[in-house]
Amino acid sequence: MPTYVFHMHDGASVAPQEEAVEATDIHQARDLAEMRLLLSNQFTHVEVFQEGRELLRLKRDGRG
Structure with a gap:
């Protein structure tokens, strides 16, 4: 399974927390990122990366 890295943000002045997850595809990775939020x-928002490339960004309730 491909590995995706979540950059989970707690605010603009704080470095993001990274979490590696395995998912079957980007759709499952998106579902997992939404659940994390x-x-x-x-966390205010999460960015999903694969092989160093940002694939998507999700925000909580328009914040972030």
């Missing part, structure tokens, strides 16, 4: 109020 929903399960924690700590």
Whole structure:
């Protein structure tokens, strides 16, 4: 399975927390990133990378 890296942001002045996940494709990676945002109020947005290239960016409720 491909590996995706989530950059989870807690604000503009804080370095993002990185988390590597395995997913079957970008659709599953997007679902996992959405769940990460929903399960924690700590993060404002998440960027999803594969092989160093940003594939998508998700924001919580328009914040970020």
